[in-house]
């Protein structure tokens with residue numbers, strides 16, 4: 001069963017709505033110039049909340065195939081939760097994706113696996129696809145416990161989702177030591193954990209379903225290293241941070257299929 005790769009740019013807390021509009025436009029042009037085939041690789045940007053309305057407007061107006069989404073969502077449907085954004089609000093802006101459980105939110109906002117699972121459920125309930133982030137810190141990797149640690153995160157987050165909704169999720173394996181450090185995991189490192197994640201998904205939901213779930217790698221992905229990572233059998237795309245802020249570089253990453261691995 002073939003999985004369509006997903007290249008998703010996580011802008012984090014960068015780019016205001018004017019910069020977002022210009023960045024999406026430049027990404028669109030760069031891909032258009034290259035006759036990019038969006039049926040072969042899905043492209044998405046994951047933007048700050050304040051950018052989403054502008055991105056919706058420009059992608060609609062220019063009939064772009066670039067998808068977009070948010071970087072977080074409330075577990076609550078509505079109500080007295082000052083500062084939070086609901087899944088319904090994001091769905092209304094035609095978001096396709098929502099990042100949940102990014103290591104920066106786990107670290108700075110104390111998000112637990114249970115909360116991450118609830119956020120994934122909220123996104124799915126709104127008809128969007130959660131990109132569920134998992135991955136270990138350096139100490140855990142050095143202790144050789146990275147696979148067990150990451151699979152425990154998978155078990156805990158997916159236990160919040162029913163068997164019907166769970167297979168609609170995307171998983172992103174992001175080893176924390178590779179995020180923003182320039183230290184990219186080797187393709188074999190990425191495959192080891194992404195493959196183990198797929199095996200666990202097969203145990204949970206059956207082999208056929210596990211073969212349809214996309215597992216991304218994130219952490220210092222660039223045009224220079226993406227092709228080798230994407231050549232691994234269980235890596236179905238990238239969650240790209242810093243390099244996605246440069247639309248021409250992100251377009252080169254999306255065109256990984258044209259590079260020599």
Ligand code: 13P
Pocket residue numbers: 010102174178179180181182218219220221239240241242243
């Ligand atoms: P970098 O690509 O900047 O390492 O960030 C990865 C990341 O955290 C994407 O979510």
